[in-house]
Amino acid sequence: MANFFKDNADLRYYFERGVEWEPIVRLVERDFGDPDGFSTVDEAVEFYVEVASNIGEFVANEVAPRAAQIDREGLIYEDGEVLFPPALTTIFKKIKRMGLSAMAVPRELGGLNVPGIVYQITNGLFARGDVSVCAHNGFHGGMAMIALLYSIHEGTTEVDRATGRIVSTRFQEMIDDIVAGEAWGSMDLTEANAGSDLGALRTRGVLGDDGVWRVTGEKIFITSGHAKYHFVLARTEPASGDGPGAGLDGLSLFLVKAYDEKGRGRKKQKTWHARVERIEEKLGHHGSATAAITFDETVGELIGERGEGFGLMLFLMNNARIGVGFESLGVMEAAWRMARDYAAERPSMGKTIDKHEMIADYLDEMESDIQGLRAMVMRAAWHEEINQRSRMARDHYAEPDSDEWRGFDADHRKHKALARRLTPLLKYFGAEKAVDMARRCVQIHGGVGYTKEYGAEKLLRDAMVLPIYEGTSQIQALMAMKDALVGIIKNPQAFVARMGRARWRSLSARDPLERRVARLELLELSAQQHLMQKTATGKLKSLSGRPIAEWPERFLQNWDPKRDFAYAMLHAERLCQLMCDVAICKSLWHQARRHADRRDVLDRYLGRAEPRGRYLHDVITTTGARIIAELGGEVDAEAAG
Numbered sequence: 001m002a003n004f005f006k007d008n009a010d011l012r013y014y015f016e017r018g019v020e021w022e023p024i025v026r027l028v029e030r031d032f033g034d035p036d037g038f039s040t041v042d043e044a045v046e047f048y049v050e051v052a053s054n055i056g057e058f059v060a061n062e063v064a065p066r067a068a069q070i071d072r073e074g075l076i077y078e079d080g081e082v083l084f085p086p087a088l089t090t091i092f093k094k095i096k097r098m099g100l101s102a103m104a105v106p107r108e109l110g111g112l113n114v115p116g117i118v119y120q121i122t123n124g125l126f127a128r129g130d131v132s133v134c135a136h137n138g139f140h141g142g143m144a145m146i147a148l149l150y151s152i153h154e155g156t157t158e159v160d161r162a163t164g165r166i167v168s169t170r171f172q173e174m175i176d177d178i179v180a181g182e183a184w185g186s187m188d189l190t191e192a193n194a195g196s197d198l199g200a201l202r203t204r205g206v207l208g209d210d211g212v213w214r215v216t217g218e219k220i221f222i223t224s225g226h227a228k229y230h231f232v233l234a235r236t237e238p239a240s241g242d243g244p245g246a247g248l249d250g251l252s253l254f255l256v257k258a259y260d261e262k263g264r265g266r267k268k269q270k271t272w273h274a275r276v277e278r279i280e281e282k283l284g285h286h287g288s289a290t291a292a293i294t295f296d297e298t299v300g301e302l303i304g305e306r307g308e309g310f311g312l313m314l315f316l317m318n319n320a321r322i323g324v325g326f327e328s329l330g331v332m333e334a335a336w337r338m339a340r341d342y343a344a345e346r347p348s349m350g351k352t353i354d355k356h357e358m359i360a361d362y363l364d365e366m367e368s369d370i371q372g373l374r375a376m377v378m379r380a381a382w383h384e385e386i387n388q389r390s391r392m393a394r395d396h397y398a399e400p401d402s403d404e405w406r407g408f409d410a411d412h413r414k415h416k417a418l419a420r421r422l423t424p425l426l427k428y429f430g431a432e433k434a435v436d437m438a439r440r441c442v443q444i445h446g447g448v449g450y451t452k453e454y455g456a457e458k459l460l461r462d463a464m465v466l467p468i469y470e471g472t473s474q475i476q477a478l479m480a481m482k483d484a485l486v487g488i489i490k491n492p493q494a495f496v497a498r499m500g501r502a503r504w505r506s507l508s509a510r511d512p513l514e515r516r517v518a519r520l521e522l523l524e525l526s527a528q529q530h531l532m533q534k535t536a537t538g539k540l541k542s543l544s545g546r547p548i549a550e551w552p553e554r555f556l557q558n559w560d561p562k563r564d565f566a567y568a569m570l571h572a573e574r575l576c577q578l579m580c581d582v583a584i585c586k587s588l589w590h591q592a593r594r595h596a597d598r599r600d601v602l603d604r605y606l607g608r609a610e611p612r613g614r615y616l617h618d619v620i621t622t623t624g625a626r627i628i629a630e631l632g633g634e635v636d637a638e639a640a641g
């Protein structure tokens with residue numbers, strides 16, 4: 001029987017050897033203190049494999065065969081309700097019956113208590129079957145988990161310290177509804193004039209004299225916008241300042257119930273508190289409702305503190321972006337396998353087309369990129385899991401001020417930073433590669449690729465949304481660039497030391513693979529150094545002759561992002577591409593050091609990343625002056641190139 005987990009050796013590597021499961025299992029199983037839980041790491045991992053395998057089989061046999069039908073039928077909007085056609089209804093009934101509606105939710109709340117990383121992996125399996133089903137499913141259990149994490153964050157979840165079991169939590173009703181497979185959640189940020197620029201949003205949250213918050217505004221493009229439970233971002237405080245990022249500090253986050261229900265089964269009756277205006281007619285993603293919804297003085301519950309909304313939303317979005325990495329992997333797997341199988345059968349000019357050099361090269365690169373992305377995504381998900389679980393353990397299981405508390409606190413901070421660094425990179429790389437690969441899949445199919453016969457064109461239509469939602473590719477590239485350059489500004493000594501280490505490894509490391517990874521890293525650092533010098537030319541000039549130790553203070557003063565970062569913003573995408581290759585190669589090197597069979601994976605990836613890195617470095621360090629000049633920025637002619 002077809003199984004999307006069992007047929008994927010690269011994915012199984014992570015369960016068998018690639019992931020260090022012990023720290024995750026210990027945190028998820030609260031150090032084996034739960035009498036209903038597992039008692040060893042092996043037992044737990046065996047269960048995760050079983051879950052992934054069951055879902056791999058389910059998606060291969062129940063979802064993928066229905067993908068074309070789901071795409072054809074789409075969703076129906078009628079009198080403010082979103083109706084699902086039979087194929088989707090069947091799939092979600094089965095998901096409910098299999099108890100998969102809330103996989104990562106703790107077992108005492110009715111979930112399967114699997115780690116977030118396993119949940120995300122299974123989302124990737126869903127995406128290989130149909131990415132819109134994956135998106136729809138993700139707004140189910142994913143939202144229940146987020147509700148729980150928000151409650152833990154604000155201190156409204158009670159935990160039994162001895163066993164680590166949750167005794168009560170603020171959003172219990174929502175979690176129960178979702179675990180039962182009865183409701184969906186959504187995250188409502190975007191408005192007609194506020195997409196990438198969230199600080200411009202107009203939805204308001206007003207606190208009445210009765211102590212009740214009410215939310216008013218119109219949100220668009222909301223995935224599962226017909227859901228019962230909405231996390232809504234709204235303005236509660238006046239916007240401050242202007243320029244990029246202004247206004248984000250005045251936003252708050254609300255949990256808004258869009259309707260209540262009475263009765264059971266067919267007699268169920270809804271009373272709406274918000275209005276679903278329409279669902280969008282989209283290029284692809286036809287099994288996922290993308291809705292416009294209006295709130296008119298709809299009652300909402302404030303989450304956390306006033307003005308904390310954007311930070312809370314980012315927390316949700318970081319997870320969602322790692323989720324897009326896994327979705328992208330699903331699309332890429334589908335595209336590569338479909339293209340490979342077709343190319344192996346289609347004869348042309350005396351041989352099958354997979355034996356023609358150019359197509360063989362395409363297929364080889366596709367496979368290598370999938371392995372590369374998976375290495376980066378798994379690493380980010382691993383860090384994110386430890387970050388979140390350590391924080392939970394610090395706040396709920398450890399004795400305050402104990403060594404254990406300090407250990408969890410340190411782990412939380414360290415892994416949070418590492419996950420945060422990788423997240424925009426993997427979102428960018430995954431989304432862009434998914435589109436590239438889906439397009440190649442169409443091309444490899446030739447004329448039939450342009451028809452609906454094989455489903456290649458559907459993959460391309462579906463993939464096109466990945467670089468748009470959860471923060472566009474451009475925004476990810478800007479984030480990655482900003483993190484890198486601000487890091488240098490804050491701590492130039494660390495940057496210089498990192499460069500020194502990379503240079504030393506590039507020359508003296510014993511392993512040739514390590515030397516090659518270090519050389520690639522040097523290209524990244526050299527490009528960053530160039531952008532730093534270009535964007536801070538004026539400041540650097542004023543620092544001429546001053547010791548490096550004075551840089552932090554002087555650099556940190558009076559930054560104007562528009563003027564100072566113009567060059568870096570121009571080249572942000574190229575820098576991001578270079579950073580992606582380096583992050584992937586470092587992840588693969590980490591594997592190759594421990595498992596000899598992964599050396600070949602790294603070698604293949606490096607073979608493509610090295611010339612690409614030299615090209616990107618060249619473009620970053622020699623072009624851009626003309627555009628900056630045309631936009632009215634200052635150009636340092638000598639250094640402009």
Ligand SMILES: Cc1cc2nc3c(=O)[nH]c(=O)nc-3n(C[C@H](O)[C@H](O)[C@H](O)COP(=O)(O)OP(=O)(O)OC[C@H]3O[C@@H](n4cnc5c(N)ncnc54)[C@H](O)[C@@H]3O)c2cc1C
Nearest residue numbers: 187188189190195196221222223290468469470471472474
């Ligand atoms: C199918 C689908 C599902 C979605 N689901 C949700 C959801 O569940 N919840 C939700 O809140 N939203 C959702 N969205 C909305 C999505 O997040 C936004 O469309 C996205 O953030 C981009 O915003 P925008 O459409 O306003 O584009 P704009 O912000 O207008 O951007 C247009 C273009 O300009 C670029 N751009 C903008 N600013 C800059 C800059 N400073 N530098 C360089 N380039 C820039 C962008 O990258 C983009 O290429 C969904 C969208 C789609 C299509």
